[in-house]
Amino acid sequence: MKIKVAIAGARGRMGSTAIEAIEAAKDAEVVAALDYKFGGLHLHNGAINEEKQGIPIFTSLAELCAAHQPAVLLDVTDPDAVFNNVKDALSLGVHPVVGTSGLTKQELEAIFKMVETTHVGGIIAPNFSIGAVLMMKFAAQAARYLGDVEILEMHHDRKLDAPSGTAVKTAEMIKENRPPHIQGHPEEQVHLEGARGGDVEGMKIHSVRLPGLLAHQQVLLGGEGELLTIRHDSFDRKSFMPGIMMAIREVIGRKDLVYGLENIID
Numbered sequence: 001m002k003i004k005v006a007i008a009g010a011r012g013r014m015g016s017t018a019i020e021a022i023e024a025a026k027d028a029e030v031v032a033a034l035d036y037k038f039g040g041l042h043l044h045n046g047a048i049n050e051e052k053q054g055i056p057i058f059t060s061l062a063e064l065c066a067a068h069q070p071a072v073l074l075d076v077t078d079p080d081a082v083f084n085n086v087k088d089a090l091s092l093g094v095h096p097v098v099g100t101s102g103l104t105k106q107e108l109e110a111i112f113k114m115v116e117t118t119h120v121g122g123i124i125a126p127n128f129s130i131g132a133v134l135m136m137k138f139a140a141q142a143a144r145y146l147g148d149v150e151i152l153e154m155h156h157d158r159k160l161d162a163p164s165g166t167a168v169k170t171a172e173m174i175k176e177n178r179p180p181h182i183q184g185h186p187e188e189q190v191h192l193e194g195a196r197g198g199d200v201e202g203m204k205i206h207s208v209r210l211p212g213l214l215a216h217q218q219v220l221l222g223g224e225g226e227l228l229t230i231r232h233d234s235f236d237r238k239s240f241m242p243g244i245m246m247a248i249r250e251v252i253g254r255k256d257l258v259y260g261l262e263n264i265i266d
């Protein structure tokens with residue numbers, strides 16, 4: 001039996017690439033799309049149609065579930081939509097796989113609590129690319145020895161949130177190995193607001209948004225007389241698809257919440 005997947009954000013850049021990846025897999029299928037508009041219509045080859053051809057669109061997850069019984073809800077929407085979608089999924093017994101970035105700390109904590117009470121497992125992956133996950137792991141490992149760190153994340157200019165979910169997760173992973181401390185000159189004078197970027201326990205995060213970019217990150221780790229640069233580039237949204245498929249296959253057997261793909265790859 002194929003894993004039935006519903007997608008929230010199916011009309012978007014990630015959603016449309018994910019539809020192709022899921023439909024190409026032998027063991028999964030897209031049964032419906034969750035949207036905030038176009039309910040009752042269908043999505044076919046990336047376009048909305050009224051011909052009942054393609055993926056049916058619902059504006060209520062309860063109605064979508066009654067009609068199609070998905071095992072998984074893949075959410076690739078936006079920071080304002082994701083929390084309610086995950087809440088609805090958990091209450092309906094549907095496993096959420098979340099790629100959407102921009103969840104607040106409070107929302108993340110609330111999701112952990114909901115999973116604990118519902119026992120419906122979920123996966124939240126700030127980055128589905130295996131290369132990006134390795135970049136984060138290597139950076140966390142390196143910070144054990146080189147504790148002065150600046151993260152430079154660079155994305156396309158259609159991105160809503162800053163810093164990226166990947167940069168936030170990278171900083172969280174590095175924090176495990178890096179004691180909090182001030183970096184740079186202790187009496188540093190900043191003459192242009194934001195020039196030194198965001199601050200996480202003294203570590204800096206800088207966000208670049210430009211047309212032409214997709215998703216890129218450099219972690220710079222400085223030591224006396226040396227610099228280690230760990231860089232990852234996603235040039236195509238296909239880079240996220242193996243991780244999405246891995247998460248879909250994994251989540252149906254989970255009763256806990258996995259935050260970060262590094263927790264399910266060796």
Ligand SMILES: NC(=O)C1=CN([C@@H]2O[C@H](COP(=O)(O)OP(=O)(O)OC[C@H]3O[C@@H](n4cnc5c(N)ncnc54)[C@H](OP(=O)(O)O)[C@@H]3O)[C@@H](O)[C@H]2O)C=CC1
Binds near residue numbers: 010036099
């Ligand atoms: N974890 C990872 O590896 C990756 C995560 N991302 C994240 O995925 C998210 C989507 O990225 P991307 O595809 O580029 O963005 P897009 O803007 O292309 O797609 C988002 C889609 O979600 C739709 N949408 C908004 N609100 C809702 C809702 N309530 N229900 C259903 N659909 C909704 C939007 O519709 P409309 O435009 O009409 O408002 C849009 O079609 C972002 O948060 C991004 O950061 C991206 C790449 C990789």
Ligand SMILES: O=C(O)C1=N[C@H](C(=O)O)C[C@H](O)C1
Binds near residue numbers: 102126159166167215
């Ligand atoms: O918006 C994007 O494109 C991406 N968002 C995710 C993030 O915020 O880290 C993952 C990837 O970087 C692409």
